[in-house]
Amino acid sequence: MDAVVTRLRAAGCVFAEEEAQLLLAQASDPAELGSMVDRRVAGEPLELVLGWAEFAGLRIGVAPGVFVPRRRTEHLVQVARALLAPDEVVVDLCCGAGAVGAALADGLAGRLELHASDVDPVATDCARRNLAGLIAERKAFVYTGDLDMPLPERLAGRVSVLTANVPYVPTAEIEYLPSEAREYEPLVALDGGSDGLDVLRRVAACAPRWLRPGGHVLIEISDRQEGAAVEAFRDAGLEAAVHESDEDEYPTYVLVGRRTGSA
Incomplete structure (x- = not known):
């Protein structure tokens, strides 16, 4: 957790702790977690990294190249x-x-x-x-x-x-x-x-x-x-x-x- 938060914070993620918790919960193993953190640090929207966006109490699946619901x-x-x-x-x-x-x-x-x-x-x-x-x-x-x-x-x-x-x-x-x-x-x-x-x-x-x-x-x-x-x-x-x-x-x-x- 601390290592992920440190990387996210260094990349300018304002809500590094919250994002780290979501990434850790989503990743199935350390390799997938590392890939997801790399994508987020590179600037990819968190929702696209996770594969979903929270909207009106629902998890809406999203994919690269799709507008993320606000x-x-x-x-x-x-x-x-x-x-x-x-x-x-x-x-x-x-x-x-x-x-x-x-x-x-x-x-x-x-x-x-x-x-x-x-x-x-x-x-x-x-x-x-x-x-x-x-x-x-x-x-x-x-x-x-x-x-x-x-x-x-x-x-x-x-x-x-x-x-x-x-x-x-x-x-x-x-x-x-x-x-x-x-x-x-x-x-x-x-x-x-x-x-x-x-x-x-x-x-x-x-x-x-x-x-x-x-x-x-x-x-x-x-x-x-x-x-x-x-x-x-x-x-x-x-x-x-x-x-x-x-x-x-x-x-x-x-x-x-x-x-x-x-x-």
């Missing part, structure tokens, strides 16, 4: 859960490793019909593993493709909640991200275009086709993007409101759009 996105899950009743249809675009869908399903004891998609096949491979139980029960379906393009037509006008953890970092700010993100996560999961809202606008434009009357679309944004993001939703014919978390030192902002009409 704890701040748990706020999006909380807002979405409050809008859902059992046995409703949920779509999760830009699903990554499937963290949001898995957390929503867990909160409803698996009582939903989940459709998740991502353009990155590495991500959808992870999502299928994380949602394997629901897939086996025909309660979850994972597609590889651009946003809503692979969704089955039968979902049009039936979706109660559509979530999309889109990339929202402006292109010019990518270089200022932590090296763990820049060097180990796919650019397509980080780069949101010139103002960070390119993908958000595309989701806003396609959402009304899939939402039932009164259905909602939820997207995480930064506080600086609030005005432009709300405008994008309203341009797509959606009512828009921003939900700010009040639990974290650094608040999370979730833009919620509602398709007009009664459910």
